[in-house]
Amino acid sequence: RKEVEQDPGPFNVPEGATVAFNCTYSNSASQSFFWYRQDCRKEPKLLMSVYSSGNEDGRFTAQLNRASQYISLLIRDSKLSDSATYLCVVNILLYGQNFVFGPGTRLSVLP
């Protein structure tokens, strides 16, 4: 079983739509969780950390369910500029810091 799995995508949505991405992780020793955004042939950029209590940053809401080992990202009122690949990242603190990336979910927001 892969360590971090994500919706395969791609997601093609119209501007203004709400879209949700799902991510599951297999290692219960995972300690911290993140969503990164990656534009084509660019570096991953931190979008937000994910906390057990859930957290929101403008149009973006992240949720964590430790019991189900599940993470989600919700984007409301999507913009053209939200088009990117969204990467779920899990930090597994077994032997020092080890950030494991999911395969990513591609989002295209259409005019």
Add this chain to the structure above:
Amino acid sequence: EPEVTQTPSHQVTQMGQEVILRCVPISNHLYFYWYRQILGQKVEFLVSFYNNEISEKSEIFDDQFSVERPDGSNFTLKIRSTKLEDSAMYFCAILVVVQGESATNEKLFFGSGTQLSVL
């Protein structure tokens, strides 16, 4: 967001040659990482480097690879005898630890990458 500079941005080399990829974090950090991403595939962990020693390495990071922090500032990834399958984007990353009131948060920040093409 901390700045991480990688050089070169593009590197073209012949199969069997050695390449050195460089990473320069602007401010002092203790934890460094190298990741790679083959075109169309996911970001893969290569190695982490803490306090001037390798902390952890993946199966990909075999004897062909080595890392150094030669002068306390630059952080390098050396790939000896490059193979065609080494063609990828290589990202350096630094770990930033933020001490909050109730918890400590660790976040990873990436350089802009070096695109390595092995011919």
